[in-house]
Amino acid sequence: MKFKILFYGIMLSGSLTGPAAVYAQQEPDEIALANSDFENNFYEALKQKGIENYDKALLSLQKCLLKEPENPVIYGELGKNYLALRNLAEAEKAYLKATQLDPKNRWYWQGLYDVYYENKNFTKSIVVVQKLMEWRKEQYQEDLVSLYMYTQQYDKALALINEMEETVGVSEKRTMYKTQIMGEAKYKEPQKEILEAAIKANPKLESNYLDLIYLYSESNQEAKAEEVAKRLEKAIPTSDWAQVSLFKFHLNNNEGDKASESMFRVLESGKIDNKIKHRVLNEFLIFATNNPKYSGSLSKAVDYFEDDKKINVAKEVGKFYLNKKKYTEATQYFEKGLVVKADDIEGIELLLYTYAETGQNDKLLKAATNYIDSYPTQASLYYYAGLGANRLQQYAKAKDWLSNGLDFVVDDAQLEANIDRQLGEAYGGLGDAKKKESYFAAADKLAKNKKQ
The missing domain is CATH 1.25.40.10 (Tetratricopeptide repeat domain)
Structure with missing residues (x-):
């Protein structure tokens, strides 16, 4: 019988300190009977939940509560089943009780967060996520940024984004949020001054330059944006993001050699997302079409995408030239495309068509x-x-x-x-x-x- 009591205590997260102490004062037969009833109902609840009979699981858990009304494990299980049934009000009550009884159990807080998020109660979600950050700060910081955006607390969102850029770096999602915030009129002019001061105080922090470049570009102050990009390149020569901005400025200034150099820096970077690399290639493709002397640079750039599993870049460039009726150039890229994917029947037909046209x-x-x-x-x-x-x-x-x-x-x-x-x-x-x-x-x- 000692084994059964010990096993029960392990499964129910330390409940030996409560109910088991009471059992120790009872006769052995009474202990066995009480323990057996509780275990049977508890495991029946787990079984029914496993086969998605959530109503039956709840009935068994209610029987468990009659034996142990202050056991947080039972409330945690109640929360799971109510959430599965989308009875969000009861799920919230159950998880709140579980967190009150055992506030150090992360999973009860996670369950409560799931309920609030499912219910789109983002204000309450924020409080819970701030608690969850005690366990996994970086993971839940990302959620907190999103929650601040959903509740339009842009000041808090921006402050947290800036903090994370210093501690964990830049991410595509946070950059998107930041762009949205910066688009608000109240942030534009004051933010430029703040960023200029921040760059002066810490000239090695890349994100401030990028934000300032964006603000100047949005305000059609291209000369100032270019000047900031050059300052970034000078302050942080290894900055790949500086090259993204400089690439665009070089194209606008018809500086093909410099644009090519910046483009290859971007394509070689392990920090820059593929979507941005595709955008850079597309812009250079248009430039090279109007400036054929850079066709060699374009061909070399396309080779950087040979391992792209989503898009056959060479084939798409071939289609671009085909639409322009530049069949010789199209042929070159359809041949490259078939090196990447030899069994592409559309690519085969397009190549044969260009052979015929030429x-x-x-x-x-x-x-x-x-x-x-x-x-x-x-x-x-x-x-x-x-x-x-x-x-x-x-x-x-x-x-x-x-x-x-x-x-x-x-x-x-x-x-x-x-x-x-x-x-x-x-x-x-x-x-x-x-x-x-x-x-x-x-x-x-x-x-x-x-x-x-």
Whole structure:
């Protein structure tokens, strides 16, 4: 029987100091019976909660409360079940009681926080989060910043953000919040003066420069923003964030060499988020399109994104040039894109299209026929193989590729018409004028039906 009492005490977070002391004054049989009833109800509650029968779990827990009305563990379990049922009022009562009985148990406070957050009671959440910071300050500081923003306590949010930038560094989310706060009229002018003073007092704190650059940019004071960025670069030569700002200023000043240098600093940085790197590349892409002498720098920059799992950057740059009808440049990037993802059928079709548009007929025929081996049911590949063969006056091969390709066309009238037209060309090259006219007529009919 001693084992049962000890086990019960461990499971219920130190309840031996209360109820077990009473049991020690009773007869052994009475102790066993009381302990058994409590344990049975408690484990039944855990079982029912585990299979999401929260109402039944609550019934068992109420029986436990009759035995031990001051046991915080029971109130903690009540809170979990009420929260699962979205009975937030009762969940709050249960967790509040648990925190009163055992204020040093972090999980009761966490449960109370979950209730308040679920109920969107952000004001009460703040009080609980401040308590939770006794256990994990850095983790809950992030929550506290968000709660201050939700309750529009911008002064407190800004003070906490600045503190965290000094202690744990910059984060994308906090930067977003800070940008929102700085957009408020009351913060703009006074904040500039505060930041200038802060930079003078601590010239090695990067975040103050960044905030000041943002404020000047928002006020269309680009010259002042650029001057601050240069001060940052001088004060902290290793600052990657300075290069983000300087990159933009160099582009605006048409300083391509300096812009390239800043861009590569940004792309090489482990501190700067990929979204910002993509934005920098996109801006340089537009610049390089208008200044072709920087196409080599652009190509090198694209290589930095080879390991990007979300976006095939080379392919997207190829599409940009394709829309501009700059087919030679598009070809280069579609080839890079297929190095990154060799089985991208859209990328394959785009590459073959640019080969056709640039008259690279040998490459077109060779690439299309090679890809047919890997994708034997892809009708467009047969079209490009036939197109390349026709242009190289290999009409018999073209006829075979195109005839085979027709078998794989499904609900694509445009592709079918293109294949028919190339079949007409192939038969014309082979001297069969009748079939040539037949396929041209079929192509014209498909085109006409499509317009209708």
